[in-house]
Amino acid sequence: MDLTTPLTYVKGIGPARAAMLESKGLAAVEDLLAYVPFRYEDRSNVKTVAQLAPGEMATVIADVRSAKASGFHRRSLGLFEARFSDASRATLACKWFHGGYLANVFAEGMKVALFGKVEFDSYAGELTMLHPEFEILSGDDEEGEATLHTGRIVPIYEGVQKLTTRVLRVFTHRVLEALAPLEDNLPAHLRQSLKLPDLWTAVRQTHFPPPDSDLRLLNAFRTPAQFRLIFEEFFWLECGIALKRSKARTLPGIAFDIDDRVRERVKAMLPFKPTGAQKRVIKEIVDDMKEPRPMNRLLQGDVGSGKTIVAAEAAVIAIENGYQVALLAPTEILAAQHGIYFKQILSKLGYVVVLLTGSFTSREKGQLKKLVAEGLAHVVIGTHALLEKDVEFQRLGLAIIDEQHRFGVMQRLSLVRKGVHPDVLVMTATPIPRTLAMTLYGDLDVSVIDELPPGRKPIQTKHATADEVEQVYSFMKRQIEEGRQAYVVYPVIEESETQAVKAAEKMYQHLSQEVFPDVPVGLMHGRLSADDKEDVMQRFREGRVKILVSTTVIEVGMDVPNASVMVIEQAERFGLAQLHQLRGRVGRGAAQSYCLLVTEKMNDTARARIRTLVESTDGFYISEMDLKLRGPGEFFGTKQSGLPSLRVANILRDGEILEIARREAVDFIAHPPDLEDLRRAVTYIRDHWQRRYGLVTVG
Ligand code: ADP
Ligand code: MG
Numbered sequence: 001m002d003l004t005t006p007l008t009y010v011k012g013i014g015p016a017r018a019a020m021l022e023s024k025g026l027a028a029v030e031d032l033l034a035y036v037p038f039r040y041e042d043r044s045n046v047k048t049v050a051q052l053a054p055g056e057m058a059t060v061i062a063d064v065r066s067a068k069a070s071g072f073h074r075r076s077l078g079l080f081e082a083r084f085s086d087a088s089r090a091t092l093a094c095k096w097f098h099g100g101y102l103a104n105v106f107a108e109g110m111k112v113a114l115f116g117k118v119e120f121d122s123y124a125g126e127l128t129m130l131h132p133e134f135e136i137l138s139g140d141d142e143e144g145e146a147t148l149h150t151g152r153i154v155p156i157y158e159g160v161q162k163l164t165t166r167v168l169r170v171f172t173h174r175v176l177e178a179l180a181p182l183e184d185n186l187p188a189h190l191r192q193s194l195k196l197p198d199l200w201t202a203v204r205q206t207h208f209p210p211p212d213s214d215l216r217l218l219n220a221f222r223t224p225a226q227f228r229l230i231f232e233e234f235f236w237l238e239c240g241i242a243l244k245r246s247k248a249r250t251l252p253g254i255a256f257d258i259d260d261r262v263r264e265r266v267k268a269m270l271p272f273k274p275t276g277a278q279k280r281v282i283k284e285i286v287d288d289m290k291e292p293r294p295m296n297r298l299l300q301g302d303v304g305s306g307k308t309i310v311a312a313e314a315a316v317i318a319i320e321n322g323y324q325v326a327l328l329a330p331t332e333i334l335a336a337q338h339g340i341y342f343k344q345i346l347s348k349l350g351y352v353v354v355l356l357t358g359s360f361t362s363r364e365k366g367q368l369k370k371l372v373a374e375g376l377a378h379v380v381i382g383t384h385a386l387l388e389k390d391v392e393f394q395r396l397g398l399a400i401i402d403e404q405h406r407f408g409v410m411q412r413l414s415l416v417r418k419g420v421h422p423d424v425l426v427m428t429a430t431p432i433p434r435t436l437a438m439t440l441y442g443d444l445d446v447s448v449i450d451e452l453p454p455g456r457k458p459i460q461t462k463h464a465t466a467d468e469v470e471q472v473y474s475f476m477k478r479q480i481e482e483g484r485q486a487y488v489v490y491p492v493i494e495e496s497e498t499q500a501v502k503a504a505e506k507m508y509q510h511l512s513q514e515v516f517p518d519v520p521v522g523l524m525h526g527r528l529s530a531d532d533k534e535d536v537m538q539r540f541r542e543g544r545v546k547i548l549v550s551t552t553v554i555e556v557g558m559d560v561p562n563a564s565v566m567v568i569e570q571a572e573r574f575g576l577a578q579l580h581q582l583r584g585r586v587g588r589g590a591a592q593s594y595c596l597l598v599t600e601k602m603n604d605t606a607r608a609r610i611r612t613l614v615e616s617t618d619g620f621y622i623s624e625m626d627l628k629l630r631g632p633g634e635f636f637g638t639k640q641s642g643l644p645s646l647r648v649a650n651i652l653r654d655g656e657i658l659e660i661a662r663r664e665a666v667d668f669i670a671h672p673p674d675l676e677d678l679r680r681a682v683t684y685i686r687d688h689w690q691r692r693y694g695l696v697t698v699g
Helices: 015-020 029-032 071-076 101-103 165-178 188-193 199-205 215-219 226-249 260-269 276-291 307-321 332-349 364-374 408-416 434-440 466-481 496-514 529-542 576-583 604-615 617-635 655-670 676-695
Strands: 039-042 055-071 080-085 091-096 111-121 127-130 133-136 155-156 294-301 322-330 352-357 378-384 396-401 421-426 445-449 460-465 485-489 521-524 546-552 561-566 596-600
Touching: 015 496, 029 165, 039 215, 055 091, 055 101, 080 226, 091 111, 091 421, 101 215, 101 485, 133 165, 155 165, 165 199, 188 676, 215 276, 226 434, 226 655, 226 676, 260 307, 260 332, 276 294, 276 307, 276 421, 294 307, 307 322, 307 332, 307 396, 307 421, 322 332, 322 408, 332 352, 332 378, 332 496, 332 529, 396 408, 421 529, 434 445, 434 655, 460 604, 466 546, 466 561, 466 596, 496 521, 521 529, 561 576, 576 604, 596 604, 604 617, 655 676
Parallel strands: 091 127, 294 421, 294 445, 322 378, 322 396, 352 378, 396 421, 460 596, 485 546, 485 561, 521 546, 561 596
Antiparallel strands: 039 155, 055 080, 055 111, 080 091, 111 127, 111 133
């Protein structure tokens, strides 16, 4: 038996069980070994029932004497009671509320391990445990295997369909018995400097911890054995990423020239003084652009932190070098907004800015495409329409992608392929911790704007229930009297835009006719024609419309500094990132801004989301909470096909080990202590990349 042996070769695993295991991706011996316990229980101190004392946490092993749902007056609670006794002849009563299902679990005569808090029921005069953890011990164990489940620190596995933790424990044990010690591929210098146990020891001790293990460390996944496995998984991943990057670095790219003339042009364009953070990131970008290899940079910055102007600076550099710039945006509104902004700041330099979205007629598009193909347009801004095959550039030098999390890797590529290794700048307002970003977007360098433009006051966020909405309206009224403007946003309900449009239309009627008859109100949603959208945006921007009722189409893109109130209706239906984005539409000017979250009915996670927003305006903190509340899978979405599937490591729990692994990997690839080590590592990654991380290629 070796790591690649199919699990059907393990004693006790027939086709039916193999199929169950397969459903969790467990096909070969290696997979089962990577399926580590999710917690551990100390059953080393097993007592007899007679030895139990009230108040202590204890494990007993006893036989089922009786088991039944108890008396009719308690039936509504579904109380299930079972009695256990052992050689000491004392009995223990165990109770489970809503335990009806246990009728099919316990049968008289079974041997069971019970773990829980011992109490004395003075009414019945007996020892009890309420809701103890339990594990059925009777089963088809081989000789010697009974000791796997008690009398030690016991690994607890997540069940796989009908396969219980107990069965999985037995299988894992059988595999470990049958295997020869595993070859350790981790470079020896790392094992020494980090004092890591060898692979074979680490695997065995993670599944079956030695008697003197620290239970707290085990359950925190920080014993040396667990650390080693987590580290190793991250290490190979980071080595793969480092190799990929070093390969990308050898591609020929454009070496943009940045002399005093170009610098003067950039200065002439700037409408304001950049913040320190903006200066720092533009320097990082400039350094990349000067190099004769393609830039691949991710620009992270909270909503309103001023990413656009940084992109504009990069654009000026590219254009002054005789190249064209493409800017891809996820929504028509954002593209339109960028169109206006770039026209405004770049026209004084004499550049031609073109907007290309799906709402143009094909004749119009044809003309615009011609401008692009002939190189007469310097900057081309657009939505997915930009990705169409027949959009050809004469000389694309810089591709900018805004809100990149809305696009997949392939879309990024299809834009980049319109040039010859152009520089690429992707921007996101969903910031995540740096090391995580560098891992997930492995081929990207990361720049962070961590400072807001001067004079911004943090947005004040308040929560209101639907029956307090009158107060919300009178607050809006006062703000409008002071000269400010407001947004009122409705969610898209169950993916149905029609519904949301209807709700927004209805509310528009209500607000414009009944609540604010004297105030000009505008309506914005995805079903409006491009002209109507543009028209209402323009009127809102100029302050002729005071209240803009909208669906979430305004989530990104609106930039009206005079707007100071954001009212979000049915806020419980929005995700955290989306709420934060919407809130970011206000707080863009000097006046104090407000975000009012109006909710109807909430569950616990909705409440947690609302609380997070009321408490914080920090985009990094909010994304981290979002990641925690939704879990990595949902957070990054399927579009982010670069997300590796980790087995032992957990990106949320093990951030600090990821940092260490990344540092060591980068160092190892750049300065391998000996070339034989590096050669072995490269081969190892090539052979295991797909299988370990579900990623397609290293190179
Ligand atoms: P985001 O990072 O969300 O894309 P924007 O680029 O839209 O942010 O910038 C938000 C607002 O802040 C815009 O109105 C922009 O003109 C303004 N802004 C950006 N940087 C500065 C600065 N250094 N000084 C003053 N205003 C700035
Ligand atoms: Mg932006």
